[in-house]
Amino acid sequence: MKLSQRISQSSKSVTMEWNEIVQDIRRQGKEVFNLTSGQLNFRPTPEFIQSLSSQLNFLGSFQYPPVKGLPVLRKKFLEYVEGQRKIDLQVHNGFDCIISNGSKHSLYNAFGSLIDAGDEVIILTPYWVSYPEMINFWGGKSVFVQTYLYDSFSPDINLILEKITDKTKAIIINSPNNPAGVHYDSDWMRSFAEAMKEHPSIYLISDEIYSDIFYYDPAPTYFYQYDESLLSRTLIINGISKSFASTGLRIGYCLAPKDIVDAMAIIQSQTTSGANSLVQRALKDFEFSNLKFFLKQVRSHLRRSSEILREAFRSHDLSHCWYQTSSAFYFMLDFSRTNLYKVFKDRYPEESDLSFKICEDILHKLHIALVPGKPFGLPNSARISLTTEEIPFEDAINKLCEYLTKPHNS
Ligand code: PLP
Numbered sequence: 001m002k003l004s005q006r007i008s009q010s011s012k013s014v015t016m017e018w019n020e021i022v023q024d025i026r027r028q029g030k031e032v033f034n035l036t037s038g039q040l041n042f043r044p045t046p047e048f049i050q051s052l053s054s055q056l057n058f059l060g061s062f063q064y065p066p067v068k069g070l071p072v073l074r075k076k077f078l079e080y081v082e083g084q085r086k087i088d089l090q091v092h093n094g095f096d097c098i099i100s101n102g103s104k105h106s107l108y109n110a111f112g113s114l115i116d117a118g119d120e121v122i123i124l125t126p127y128w129v130s131y132p133e134m135i136n137f138w139g140g141k142s143v144f145v146q147t148y149l150y151d152s153f154s155p156d157i158n159l160i161l162e163k164i165t166d167k168t169k170a171i172i173i174n175s176p177n178n179p180a181g182v183h184y185d186s187d188w189m190r191s192f193a194e195a196m197k198e199h200p201s202i203y204l205i206s207d208e209i210y211s212d213i214f215y216y217d218p219a220p221t222y223f224y225q226y227d228e229s230l231l232s233r234t235l236i237i238n239g240i241s242k243s244f245a246s247t248g249l250r251i252g253y254c255l256a257p258k259d260i261v262d263a264m265a266i267i268q269s270q271t272t273s274g275a276n277s278l279v280q281r282a283l284k285d286f287e288f289s290n291l292k293f294f295l296k297q298v299r300s301h302l303r304r305s306s307e308i309l310r311e312a313f314r315s316h317d318l319s320h321c322w323y324q325t326s327s328a329f330y331f332m333l334d335f336s337r338t339n340l341y342k343v344f345k346d347r348y349p350e351e352s353d354l355s356f357k358i359c360e361d362i363l364h365k366l367h368i369a370l371v372p373g374k375p376f377g378l379p380n381s382a383r384i385s386l387t388t389e390e391i392p393f394e395d396a397i398n399k400l401c402e403y404l405t406k407p408h409n410s
Helices: 013-025 048-055 070-086 104-112 132-137 156-163 186-198 228-233 258-271 277-285 286-313 339-348 356-365 390-405
Strands: 095-100 122-124 141-145 168-172 203-207 234-239 252-257 330-334 381-385
Touching: 048 132, 048 277, 070 095, 070 252, 070 277, 095 104, 095 258, 104 132, 104 234, 104 277, 122 132, 122 156, 132 141, 132 234, 141 156, 156 186, 186 228, 186 277, 203 228, 228 234, 228 252, 252 258, 277 286, 339 356, 339 390, 356 381, 356 390
Parallel strands: 122 141, 122 168, 168 203, 203 234
Antiparallel strands: 095 252, 234 252, 330 381
16 A cells, blocks of 8 residues: 655645644643744734624525625725725736635645646745645746845845746745744835836746735735736735634635636636635625724734843843844744754764754753744744744743753753
């Protein structure tokens, strides 16, 4: 008996895996500081909860939705993004919207609609762990562009251009970025738009799942706002997981030219049929402007966490490892500039990545869970989530900093 080759070449999401490790430890009755989380610890805004519960009274909430999603909600998402980005989507090749079970599902359908075997997709490093896995699953090849902490993780546009070949099918831009916790600035987006005009056969995938999650101005902007003609080959991915604090409700969407949305609908019709009817119905009746107050609270929580991080790094002489985050939920900790790393490097001189070993050590000795950085394309680092509540977060970060600077404790 043999499983498929495709599955033997795939791996489980490292973020999900480390989150499960935390849950297992907790089930054993042990305390652990969970800094792996990719979700907010808030309940959604009360108006949305109310909208969800009132939909429980309708038969339609329990029945199959249309494959692409409720027409009224698709229109609402289109208009919402148009309003937020101040663009007109209708004039570009007849934009359409397809609603899926989370934006991860939207991305999976999008890659399936675009990629043929051997096609290349350019990804900026650090990247969300699922991109290479999904591209690989559909037979494509990921091509990585390195970015650096000292450039706030914004890559030189020329480095992207150098990676373009006649096999390049798409480029993914994820801003705000998971795991870097920054968004590319308007100059960068303008230059990227300029550069992409010269490559009219490349699709541009804009993963905007954290577009509302920024805690320092200016707000994120997007390349197609600087040159709307790019929209004729742009796929905008978003969803409710992060901005509605509703990761478990599994609703994401893709706005793209109609032929792409139609292709995605073929895959969706043969896999999940459509996305959760109850939640779609609740969203159609929910006034999105009600999110404003909620997002204000979220932003102030994340800003406070980033301040705690800065203070702890400063007071433990780790300022050389620190950079200013501004968006999404995360911070990337570079172990390679700490004393703890030196201890591990002496122990395992041959290994090019020690992120898993160091994170395991930290988990066992300090009961602090971080996600190893290697699967995000940054070896010898770890992702820290800023979503944890203030008091345990501050305790955990101070404990961690102490440990990083005292190698004899390892
Ligand atoms: N894109 C990025 C960059 C993410 O970080 C995530 C989740 O963590 C997703 C997409 C998928 O989100 P969801 O499927 O919950 O909408």
